[in-house]
Amino acid sequence: MDAEKANFEITRMARLLGVTRQGYYAWQRRRQHGPGSRAQRRTVIDRKTVAASMRRQGLEGISPSMFTPVTTIQDPAARGFADHAQRRWDQGRLDAIWISDITYLRTGEGWLYLAAVRDGHSRRVLGWAMDECQDAGLVDRALRMARTLRRDVPDDLVFHADRGTQYTSKTLFETCEELGIRQSMGRTGVCWDNAMAESFWATLKTEFYDRRSWPTRAEARREVARWIEIVFNRRRLHSSLDYTSPVAFENAIDRDQAETEEHTDQAQAA
Template sequence: MIKEQGLSVQHVSQTMDIGPTAIRRWLEQYGAEQNGQPGIGKPLTPEQQRIRQLEQENRQLKGDVEIFKKSIGLLCPRIEMSYQLVQQLQKEATSVTQCCRVLSVSRSGYYEAQRRSAKPVLCKASVHLKAAFTASHQSYGSRRLVTAMKNQGIEIGRYKVRSLMRKASLKPVGKRKFIHTTDSKHDLPVAANVLNRQFNPVAPNMAYVSDITYIRTGAGWLYLAIVLDLYARRVVGWAMAPSMPAKLVCDALNMAIQQRRPAPGLIVHSDRGSQYASELYQDLLDEHGFVCSMSRKGNCWDNAVAERFFLNLKMERVWQRQYANHTEARNDVADYIVSFYNCERLNSALGNLPPTVYERKMAVQEPIVVSGIT
């Protein structure tokens, strides 16, 4: 200490009124301790020796850090390289504060660099998000968009999707007022509710649901009847006509029979409409050995899956179009069913898979031999 401050032993002796011999002995002991020796005085205790060892290791670490800082300055002159190193060290559970302190960079500068680098990624995600939203006919919310983006190889969280949707003003199309079309005021016999809301059969061609809806066109109303297989929520039959005779629902069921070849015992559920209670429709069921099931009076929830399909169809396609005539409406609705709903649209009840994809996946995992399906 005396040498470091440029003081002589004689000067310190006179100033502090201490003998020069004692000062020289202290200096000799201090120098010995600095070199790891116990000194010429009283031997160091184990605790003191441990302290001396830690002090020496601390001095060595400080020297190593100085070398590291100098090497970073020489090899990585751009501060962006230091920011990249901080990001890499974070993966090894090292805090940002510690990394920035060791590398002599500011935390605010690091976070600002992170924000700037994230802009191109978010811009790309926003473009893909708008494309997926448009492809869904403006129907997907944040949950389905997360899955759609993941299918494109873009990992993004739901809350980030919601934020991007707000910035881009992407809002799913809304619902319209429901108009009742079922005519259950008739004297025809009705069937019991055999399905009883069991909407998740374990195999294809075990339970179908059927219903009728209307579509507005410039040439008047066009009525659509569909048959949907509950196993994969797939539309397997449909028919359209400018009126609602019993033949309309029979044509839809015949299309399903031709495509799927279901075995006897299939449950076919519908509402209590006069078309489904008609002799023509009931004879068709009896001919193939199918079990007729009908919703309870005034209870739309008993046929909720078919009702939901019609809502999706209208929100995602019909309400976004103005059909000039029946032919234009027929072609567009058929395109929605075949090209989009059955093959592309993500269905939350199927683990966000389209119906055809779900059927293929389940057929590979658990091969089931059913009439018309392997």
């Protein structure tokens, strides 16, 4: 427009190009006089300016804690386990792969350890356990809770975790044999091989646990259990689930399955 303004009217060019006359003149002023005062302020804003503005507005950023203690300590005498997940956590159906891990929770009375078991398809936390010790019994309780919730599971259900001593223990091996669950493990020191479990810890701590202090283990136990079951499983929306909660996602699957079976029965009866 600027190059052709001597040959054509600004109004006509603006109409043909789908822009406004005001926009053209504003661009021309900026070209002649430089950016305005607001734009100049934006170019010199630093972290302290942003922090001061957020404080005035009562805003607070959420960021994960930098403390990441190591929980994966491999038992050198442990039996070998194959990786049946291969980072494909979601197999397109419920109870194909369960993912598990252990994390540290800081309290005023010392560490509280949390083990969780999740379904790779619905992302639902099926079982969890918390204790002052991170032994095989902690995982055993979480796994049995998940198994009790599901009642019947397919024969090819995979239980995937890292190679920590709790998961490679004889105790857990016997539990999986008893429950008819096939164990699976990623490589030692490769966090991506259990990435879905790690992502849950990040959500738990960033969105909930690290936002307040926990004087006692009892309080932490109670509130973490509430957050898992009420907030994460039933209220938190997941983009991978078309922005529904894990429980709502599973309920929709149950409804679809019931409708399919009903239609099948009607067809056979006809």
